[in-house]
Amino acid sequence: MTTLHDVTARSFDPSAMPTVTMVGGGQLARMTHQAAIALGQRLRVLAENPGDPAAQVSPDVVLGSHDDLSALRTAAKGSHALTFDHEHVPTEHLDVLVAEGVNVAPPPQALIFAQDKLAMRTKLSSLGLPVPAFVEVTSPADAVAFGDEHGWPFVLKAVRGGYDGRGVWMPADAEEATALVTDQLAHGVQLLAEAKVDLKRELSAMVARSPFGQAATWPVVETVQRNGQCAVVIAPAPDLPEDTGARAETMALELAAGLGVVGVMAVELFETHDGELLVNELAMRPHNSGHWGMDGARTGQFEQHLRAVLDYPLGDTTPLAPVTVMANILGAAEAPEMSMDERLHHLFARMPEAKVHLYGKGERPDRKIGHINILGDDVAEVREQAERAAHWMSHAVWTDGWDPHGE
DSSP states (O other): OOOHHHHHHOOOOTTSOOEEEEEOOSHHHHHHHHHHHHTTOEEEEEESSTTSTTTTTOSOEEEOOTTOHHHHHHHHTTOSEEEESSSOSOHHHHHHHHHTTOOBSSOHHHHHHHHBHHHHHHHHHHTTOOOOOEEEESSHHHHHHHHHHHOSSOEEEESBSOOTTTTEEOOOSHHHHHHHHHHHHHTTOOEEEEOOOOEEEEEEEEEEEOTTOOEEEOOOEEEEEETTEEEEEEESOTTOOHHHHHHHHHHHHHHHHHHTOOEEEEEEEEEETTSOEEEEEEESSOOGGGTTHHHHBSSOHHHHHHHHHTTOOOOOOOBSSSEEEEEEEEOOSSOOSSOHHHHHHHHHHHOTTOEEEEOOOOOOTTOEEEEEEEEESOHHHHHHHHHHHHHHHHHSOOTTOOOTTOO
């Protein structure tokens, strides 16, 4: 485990392979570390706790908080690029690092649009990109007026923070909206109201862009949400018209260039029943909707992110099978008595084709503790296999009643 003192004292060897610093010690940093190993690089992690997923596996860990400028400086010292496992680093700290010569990727002037949903909505609207109707909410009256104009329920969001359904509410009437807004504003939460979209499904277009300006996209995928949380990703999105997919990829490429993104970016989209695409969210880092590419594409998002932030030529993103389905392993309401190791043993015995990625996390309800990728030819069959495997790993129960101890 690297301490703050160790990093400060370490001399930089220009002949060595690059070191990339990633802020945050979650599963995204853990999987980026795996990609760095294959490239002969070193991923330094700024983690809050030694038990964080990435801190468990990286030999180069700085313990500290993402909102502590001193810890950020220490983690950045001697690295070739500083990038992110999450978007919560204060941009004013990043501005200081940039002024001190740190290669921050993506740069703070781009990252702000992944941190601040109101800034993102305003910027995208100014670029002429389709987004749901929205307004800043500074009082209960703002929310009630928006609901009356655009219909109830509408979507109320925290401008900053919030993910997997957190920081998002759907007030059904003026009374509920007034209570929610009053409570959140009292706690210092900035709010945004958006029209609830009558959508056909959710899609994600992922792009990578280097400082040189090279860019690459993966096929547009369908993301299946349950309880506000991504559960399944189908790559490529089934039955997506070719022109709609091309439009989504072009939108992602133009956004990455227009915002000055460096690294990978996910553009989360709503597809309406009439084929319209609306931008929902941006994530300027590796993203759950790109996990399928670890096994299903020639170059996955984690390797591509490293290539991009170091300004290497980008890799080929061609899929390796007609369909890849990723299913998240989510913590059960009550953790099974069977150990995760034994569950893995039984899964491999029954489904040797399953590619399993576990994050080193303890089990708790709905927590993302891993994911499974399965490749194949038939969408329905591959999806059924991936979801069955993920359910087994979460609950130690086979959805078709199969007995792992039977004949």
